[in-house]
Amino acid sequence: MDQGVVAVTARSAPGRLLAVLAAFDHTHPALSLTDISRRAGLTLTTAHRLVSALTEWGALERDPSGVYHVGLRLWEVAALAPRGLALRQVALPFLEDLYEATHENVQLAVRDGSEVVYTEWLSGRSAVGVHIRVGARWPLHVTGVGLALLAHSDFALQEDYCAGPLASYTAHTITDPARLRRVLAEVRRAGVAVSSRQVTDDALSVAAPVRGPGGAVAAAVSVVVPHADAQVPVLAPAVRLAARGISRALGWQPDGRPG
Numbered sequence: 001m002d003q004g005v006v007a008v009t010a011r012s013a014p015g016r017l018l019a020v021l022a023a024f025d026h027t028h029p030a031l032s033l034t035d036i037s038r039r040a041g042l043t044l045t046t047a048h049r050l051v052s053a054l055t056e057w058g059a060l061e062r063d064p065s066g067v068y069h070v071g072l073r074l075w076e077v078a079a080l081a082p083r084g085l086a087l088r089q090v091a092l093p094f095l096e097d098l099y100e101a102t103h104e105n106v107q108l109a110v111r112d113g114s115e116v117v118y119t120e121w122l123s124g125r126s127a128v129g130v131h132i133r134v135g136a137r138w139p140l141h142v143t144g145v146g147l148a149l150l151a152h153s154d155f156a157l158q159e160d161y162c163a164g165p166l167a168s169y170t171a172h173t174i175t176d177p178a179r180l181r182r183v184l185a186e187v188r189r190a191g192v193a194v195s196s197r198q199v200t201d202d203a204l205s206v207a208a209p210v211r212g213p214g215g216a217v218a219a220a221v222s223v224v225v226p227h228a229d230a231q232v233p234v235l236a237p238a239v240r241l242a243a244r245g246i247s248r249a250l251g252w253q254p255d256g257r258p259g
């Protein structure tokens with residue numbers, strides 16, 4: 001999902017600083033000064049000045065070879081995000097229980113705009129391979145957690161999403177807006193989302209929404225299994241139980257609706 005370079009629309013000082021940080025991603029975790037300059041769309045002189053300031057503050061670190069990496073100071077600040085480390089700490093015991101019950105890949109994710117962002121991932125010892133890591137982003141419609149989050153988003157957001165281009169990764173990826181709307185309605189009815197072979201041809205995920213104190217969906221939890229021997233009727237109750245446990249730990253009070 002790399003775009004090659006970072007699009008910079010803001011020429012303000014904050015915009016240039018953010019462009020330097022945005023030059024780093026999961027496919028580009030280590031960059032030279034020249035790389036940062038190119039990907040951020042900045043002159044080498046400007047990039048050098050900004051990189052020096054960020055390195056002095058601790059947002060970036062420079063290794064002995066002169067290559068830059070994201071610094072621990074950013075991790076320290078990011079850990080304060082309520083939908084990041086704080087959510088993970090509340091959810092982890094329930095994710096571990098779900099892993100012990102299935103020994104498959106277990107994931108926790110939140111919505112960020114039109115994408116799902118993974119905040120935790122427990123890898124099964126002999127589970128199906130997945131293209132997921134903590135911090136990874138995928139379009140909402142192609143994953144179980146994404147479908148669970150999209151189905152419980154504002155109706156206007158759902159309509160905007162369905163009207164937009166729907167990226168395709170396999171022959172099974174949902175690309176028809178009408179079909180996506182039907183899938184979202186079924187997710188709301190069943191209380192779980194099933195994403196079958198949408199990202200890879202061998203994986204199926206079952207996901208359920210996690211609710212916050214007011215009842216709004218704050219995250220989603222899922223288990224990913226090989227498609228060939230997936231048993232959705234068996235997995236769905238376990239995933240739903242984990243989601244309800246996390247929801248209660250976050251302060252949600254059940255009122256009889258599917259959780």
